[in-house]
Amino acid sequence: MNIGQKILETLKEEITEIEYNRYIKHLVYDIKKSTADMAIYYAPNALVSNWIKNKYTRKIEHLFEIKTNEKVNVNITIKNSSDRRRLKVKEEKKKNSHSLLNPTHNFTNFMVGGSNQFAYAAVKNVSESAGQAYNPLFMYGGVGLGKTHLMQAAGNVFQNQGKNVIYTTVEQFLNEFTRSIRNNTMERFREKYRTCDALLIDDIQFLTNKEAIQEELFHTYEALKSDGKQIIFTADKHPKKIAGLEARLQSRFEWGLVADIQPPELETKIAIIENKCELNKVVLTKDIINYIATVIESNVREIEGILSKLHAYSQLMHVDIDLEFTKNVLKDQIEQSRAELTLDIITKNVSKDLNIKPSEIRSKGRSKNLVYARRICIYLCRELTQNTMPQLAQYFGMKDHTAISHTLKKINELLENDEDFKVKIEELTNKITSV
Numbered sequence: 001m002n003i004g005q006k007i008l009e010t011l012k013e014e015i016t017e018i019e020y021n022r023y024i025k026h027l028v029y030d031i032k033k034s035t036a037d038m039a040i041y042y043a044p045n046a047l048v049s050n051w052i053k054n055k056y057t058r059k060i061e062h063l064f065e066i067k068t069n070e071k072v073n074v075n076i077t078i079k080n081s082s083d084r085r086r087l088k089v090k091e092e093k094k095k096n097s098h099s100l101l102n103p104t105h106n107f108t109n110f111m112v113g114g115s116n117q118f119a120y121a122a123v124k125n126v127s128e129s130a131g132q133a134y135n136p137l138f139m140y141g142g143v144g145l146g147k148t149h150l151m152q153a154a155g156n157v158f159q160n161q162g163k164n165v166i167y168t169t170v171e172q173f174l175n176e177f178t179r180s181i182r183n184n185t186m187e188r189f190r191e192k193y194r195t196c197d198a199l200l201i202d203d204i205q206f207l208t209n210k211e212a213i214q215e216e217l218f219h220t221y222e223a224l225k226s227d228g229k230q231i232i233f234t235a236d237k238h239p240k241k242i243a244g245l246e247a248r249l250q251s252r253f254e255w256g257l258v259a260d261i262q263p264p265e266l267e268t269k270i271a272i273i274e275n276k277c278e279l280n281k282v283v284l285t286k287d288i289i290n291y292i293a294t295v296i297e298s299n300v301r302e303i304e305g306i307l308s309k310l311h312a313y314s315q316l317m318h319v320d321i322d323l324e325f326t327k328n329v330l331k332d333q334i335e336q337s338r339a340e341l342t343l344d345i346i347t348k349n350v351s352k353d354l355n356i357k358p359s360e361i362r363s364k365g366r367s368k369n370l371v372y373a374r375r376i377c378i379y380l381c382r383e384l385t386q387n388t389m390p391q392l393a394q395y396f397g398m399k400d401h402t403a404i405s406h407t408l409k410k411i412n413e414l415l416e417n418d419e420d421f422k423v424k425i426e427e428l429t430n431k432i433t434s435v
């Protein structure tokens with residue numbers, strides 16, 4: 001039995017039989033592609049893959065670490081037999097392709113809306129004229145907004161053209177670099193990265209304060225760029241905002257095109273859910289889809305988690321997925337994300353929206369604008385967090401809890417009589433709960 005399967009056997013002892021049989025059992029370890037620090041498993045479909053990713057990746061990584069004394073990244077991808085056959089043919093063609101691209105990350109599967117159309121157009125363009133349009137392309141945005149998906153979509157296009165594509169995260173790049181130094185194989189490392197046709201490096205923000213690798217990346221960049229090879233980077237923020245970067249590297253990041261990707265609007269979320277349902281063969285009614293789209297955070301990855309949760313629960317419990325059932329399944333998730341909201345986060349959001357400093361909102365100022373902002377803020381803090389009235393009084397610098405209760409009473413009156421106020425509260429609630 002190979003190490004990958006052995007690890008799953010160990011995991012079997014620690015989880016319920018149902019979960020093992022339903023999910024873990026179906027994983028297949030790829031001995032050939034796995035490396036000392038990367039374990040690759042195949043799942044039969046997206047639901048199984050997502051379920052395991054959400055629940056067990058860490059655990060499996062931990063088991064690997066115990067067994068092998070190495071830090072191992074676990075990568076779970078979907079692969080059906082036809083994919084495998086197709087891949088085999090391709091692999092014959094280009095033995096030296098180093099990429100680990102997820103074939104479902106393509107342009108067709110990517111739902112475009114106002115929030116991501118700029119990034120989409122930029123990547124699409126790059127995929128159609130590699131090395132010419134925007135080089136490098138730097139894409140940034142929050143977690144789960146589709147950066148990796150888009151980047152790999154371009155990678156898949158390149159790969160289908162027979163190009164030698166390298167997709168890697170900064171973390172893997174760094175691990176490989178360190179290992180090359182240790183094993184005296186720097187030459188091979190450089191040869192690999194400086195002679196590929198396209199280099200895609202994900203999550204650049206993790207380069208912060210790592211000087212040696214920044215230098216290596218800089219030279220890699222220069223070599224590729226001068227050969228007209230396409231480079232794509234992603235990060236969670238604009239290059240200017242990434243602290244601890246060498247100035248010359250930072251400036252190179254901005255050399256081509258910097259494209260941002262924003263949290264999806266409601267319609268885009270709906271389109272994404274519909275698309276994921278279709279891909280995963282889950283049938284949901286319109287009202288359930290709308291419900292999920294309104295409660296879910298901006299992080300699209302959560303949508304997949306929720307769909308697999310819904311599907312799995314409904315199978316385990318032998319019930320249909322209806323709205324009531326959906327609400328119950330999502331309750332935990334929502335409570336969890338609400339619990340993470342703090343007074344500071346809420347105040348910051350109100351401050352940004354109304355253009356009034358947080359310190360002013362929390363001051364004793366009596367001007368009309370301040371009173372208005374403070375009321376909204378207090379109401380949201382009361383609704384969206386578990387803080388008690390005395391805690392709120394302290395936070396907003398008020399005498400005691402009666403002052404808060406007084407304010408809340410006033411706000412409730414306004415909510416009944418002042419339509420504008422009500423709309424503002426709703427708007428901010430949506431905004432804050434969907435960050």
Ligand code: ADP
Nearest residue numbers: 109110111143144145146147148149272300301
């Ligand atoms: P990021 O790299 O920005 O953290 P990912 O690219 O990993 O996010 O996206 C998280 C998940 O959400 C992926 O499974 C991806 O396929 C999906 N996703 C994100 N945005 C979209 C979109 N616009 N359309 C379809 N799927 C999306």
Ligand code: MG
Nearest residue numbers: 147148149202
């Ligand atoms: Mg990513």
